[in-house]
Amino acid sequence: MQTDTNMCVLLKYITWQNRHGFAEECLVSIKRKGKKNPLLSRASVLKMAVSTDCHKAQQDFPKVLILKPISFIAHVGEQHYASNKFTFLKAYDSSLPLHQFLSTHSPSIKAILASVGTPITADILQLLPEVGVVVTTSVGLNQVDLPECRRRGIKVANAGSVFSDDVADFAVGLLIDVLRKVSASDGYVRKGLWATKGDYPLGSKLGGKRIGIVGLGNIGFAVAKRLEAFGCGISYNSRKRKPHVSYPFYESVCELAANCDVLVICCELTDQTRHMINKEVLSALGKQGVIVNIGRGAIINEKEMVQCLVQGEIAGAGLDVFENEPDVPVELFAMDNVVLSPHVAVFTPESFLDLRDLVMGNLEAFFSNKPLLSEYGD
Numbered sequence: 001m002q003t004d005t006n007m008c009v010l011l012k013y014i015t016w017q018n019r020h021g022f023a024e025e026c027l028v029s030i031k032r033k034g035k036k037n038p039l040l041s042r043a044s045v046l047k048m049a050v051s052t053d054c055h056k057a058q059q060d061f062p063k064v065l066i067l068k069p070i071s072f073i074a075h076v077g078e079q080h081y082a083s084n085k086f087t088f089l090k091a092y093d094s095s096l097p098l099h100q101f102l103s104t105h106s107p108s109i110k111a112i113l114a115s116v117g118t119p120i121t122a123d124i125l126q127l128l129p130e131v132g133v134v135v136t137t138s139v140g141l142n143q144v145d146l147p148e149c150r151r152r153g154i155k156v157a158n159a160g161s162v163f164s165d166d167v168a169d170f171a172v173g174l175l176i177d178v179l180r181k182v183s184a185s186d187g188y189v190r191k192g193l194w195a196t197k198g199d200y201p202l203g204s205k206l207g208g209k210r211i212g213i214v215g216l217g218n219i220g221f222a223v224a225k226r227l228e229a230f231g232c233g234i235s236y237n238s239r240k241r242k243p244h245v246s247y248p249f250y251e252s253v254c255e256l257a258a259n260c261d262v263l264v265i266c267c268e269l270t271d272q273t274r275h276m277i278n279k280e281v282l283s284a285l286g287k288q289g290v291i292v293n294i295g296r297g298a299i300i301n302e303k304e305m306v307q308c309l310v311q312g313e314i315a316g317a318g319l320d321v322f323e324n325e326p327d328v329p330v331e332l333f334a335m336d337n338v339v340l341s342p343h344v345a346v347f348t349p350e351s352f353l354d355l356r357d358l359v360m361g362n363l364e365a366f367f368s369n370k371p372l373l374s375e376y377g378d
């Protein structure tokens with residue numbers, strides 16, 4: 001009885017679909033699913049048919065290429081990434097070799113959505129002549145060949161300021177942890193050492209510390225505001241002096257280090273900033289100095305930093321990013337004056353929701369010929 005009703009609904013739907021030219025796919029899909037469960041409800045038959053219909057219509061949308069899985073999409077739920085202007089095309093779901101996959105789909109690929117671990121190289125862009133925009137889920141753009149995008153007239157949009165507050169909170173958290181030995185003393189208590197060895201060595205006060213911000217963009221500024229509220233003195237180094245900022249500016253990062261107790265690395269990774277924090281800068285920071293990095297690992301010469309930590313030439317480090325992630329220099333594991341985290345400073349479920357709105361907003365804007373919401377400009 002139920003099956004008869006289903007068939008009746010199905011036939012009506014298929015007759016209607018015939019006029020729209022999608023009948024064949026509906027029939028195949030519904031037959032397949034109906035066989036598995038002959039007692040399908042009317043609602044689910046209709047839902048199936050409609051989704052088949054939508055699927056066909058979506059096949060005609062321009063494509064946004066995703067090369068590698070993007071974790072935050074899974075976090076928020078794929079259902080929140082639907083648009084009537086474009087559809088996503090996942091290279092990693094295909095069994096074709098990447099090169100072949102891209103050549104097959106290149107005429108319909110108009111945009112790329114990339115995350116922090118997805119290099120968008122000149123070789124990839126060369127295979128995709130129709131691409132007009134690269135939207136990234138990261139603030140940093142070191143994974144994107146920006147000169148090549150510029151040369152090809154491809155627009156680039158990043159995560160703008162959606163992460164600034166969260167990453168600034170995390171930077172302050174790392175600094176407090178290093179100075180006050182939060183993680184280290186937690187380990188001490190958990191291992192039962194409090195009872196056997198007595199009190200744990202005291203940490204150092206945050207208030208009054210001289211903080212050097214390297215890179216005073218959105219994130220650097222959010223870190224500075226927070227640390228000012230803790231009673232710290234702020235100065236900074238940036239590509240250029242910021243005209244409306246009253247914090248002391250140092251043109252040389254070495255000079256900044258020599259005049260600070262703490263360096264917080266908030267700048268982008270570029271050819272100019274790669275290994276900018278080297279032995280010379282760390283020595284200028286000095287034996288009581290602490291470094292916090294929430295930018296990119298390669299801004300610091302990691303080998304030289306590890307050496308300085310081993311030899312006691314700086315006092316400690318709070319590190320969310322590393323040169324060869326997810327590899328972390330093993331020497332750091334044994335140091336209780338170093339706090340480590342796995343490149344998570346920007347992520348909270350709340351920031352993922354803001355990021356979804358921004359990503360979808362940027363793509364919708366591109367496909368509507370409107371200005372991007374967070375276009376990257378040099």
Ligand SMILES: O=CC(=O)O
Binds near residue numbers: 116137138139141346
């Ligand atoms: O590191 C994360 C980002 O750049 O967004």
